Amino acid sequence: MPAVSVDTFFACSLMVMLVLSAMAITTKLVFPSMNATSNRNLAERYKETSKYLLLNTGKPSNWGQDSQTTPETFGLAKPNADSEYDLDRDKVSRLNTENAYAVSYPDIFTSLEMSDLSFRIKIEPVFKVSTKLAGAFLSGDDTVYEFEISTDKQGAPVSAQLKIHVVAGEYLNSISVLVTNGRISQNITLPNSVSGPALLIVFAHSLYNDKIVSFDVLAFAHNSSQPNSRGALLRSSPLNYNLNVSLLDSRIVLANAYALTFSYNSTLLLTSNATMSATYAIPRFLDDSMTVLVVTGSNSTAFFTEWTTYPQIPVENGPDLANLSTLSSVFSFKYLVTIDSAIYECTILVGGPEE
Amino acid sequence: MRRENAGQIRILEAFFSALVIFSAFAVSSNIPVSQNASRSSDLASIGLQALMKLDFDGSLGQYIDDRNWTGLREVLGVVLPEGTSFNLTVYNEQMVQLNSVVISNGEFGSQTVTCAQYVCVSQGSAFHSYIVRLCLAMAT
Secondary structure: OOHHHHHHHHHHHHHHHHHHHHHHHHHHHHHHHHHHHHHHHHHHHHHHHHHHHHHOOOEOOOOOOOOOOOOOEOOOEOOOOOOOOEEOHHHHHOOOOOOOOOOOHHHHHHHHOOOOOEEEEEEEEOOEEEEEEEEEEEEOOEEEEEEEEEEEEOOEEOOEEEEEEEEEOOEEEEEEEEEOOOEEEEEEEEEOOOOOOEEEEEEEEEOOEEEEEEEEEEEEOOOOOOOOOOOOOEEEEEEOOEEEEEEOOOOOEEEEEEEEOOOOEEEOEEEEEOOOEEEEEOOOOOOOOOEEEEEEEEOOOOEEEEEEEEOOOOEEEOOOHHHOOOEEEEEEEEEEEEEOOEEEEEEEEEEEEOO | OOHHHHHHHHHHHHHHHHHHHHHHHHHHHOOOOOOOOOOHHHHHHHHHHHHHHHHOOOHHHHHHHOOOHHHHHHHHHHHOOOOEEEEEEEEOOOOOEOOOOOEEOOOOOOOOOEEEEEEEEOOOOOOOEEEEEEEEEEOO
């Protein structure tokens, strides 16, 4: 090959490499600026949409309370709310698919009247309570259970005041505990005359503000077999201060029902009873925390303890936007919301189709 | 190489060069570019929301009345989203700083800092108004 051809080949290669590098670098630097305006507009639109979900009551404004009503327009705000981002506990409960009266995502999507976007909403306490059974030992006529309880936000300890309720059959006991460094080991004593399975309900509120609440519930065996998985025997659906219990097995006999909050506890009043369902009235407590509703009974062979919360939190509804390849832009927005004065964290993901 | 074929080779070279350049355009437009969706206005909005939620029942004014700076720092640390650094300063009506200690959960470093300002009125028996300045940054 002549020397001039070799020179030309290297010159061309160098030129091509330079052009390619320049284009890659230019794209990296200029592309965000080129798309900045359209992305800003898109983000702004999605943000307004997410705010609309939380600030608008929907139509009819009390659609959450009526189990038969599907909203014509969707919104989670409480009617006549005293502050912004104050959500209706029934509307939030109907987002939870565990609730028999839950509104389906297609219904929400239709009532939102924005066919070009999808969203996923998550409402949860601002910090987490975790409970673990560390051990158990007999002590005379009692069994002592040792629990490790932690209160944290993404691993950072949260100082909290705890109220621990223990329910087993007709047995109900409560204690108060202070957690200053986010972790505590707590012994709970249960008489051996009581038959389980037992339920440990831990309510927590920040040591510095009782509107910042969280909770955890742990079922454990006590003079019984291991507890059933949650929802295996009953479907509990709280709505409009009534707890509707649907029996999933005809052999189930209900025994007791309790409503528990941080400061209060009460036995639930049975208001109606049918073959495969029952309804209890939920008291209106003067408490910031969520209410944990516990139903006990037996299924001819063994006792059981089922529970749910009112409002039904944590809740997550909507498609998994992270795995939808058809969406190009997904934006996440975080809000602090209140439900009956308790503060929760709400995350809304909004995504649009590929253009 | 014969002299009469030289022109044809130059045409082929030009053709391949053009092909490479247009391919580069096509390829470079598909190079993924990460876009940071978090914006300072969102952070300021979250900060303002946190202050408003704390002020709704008078808690914010109560912390300041009691000079409970530890409580204020702990509460902000819980309600603000994870990965958020904050620094809060409280002023009175004469813009004199009231907090004697730093109300913060860490250094901002070189991050982009955004601030929200909120006027808080104490709900105690004596009237006090405060100006609360909350500076926020997202940890990178």
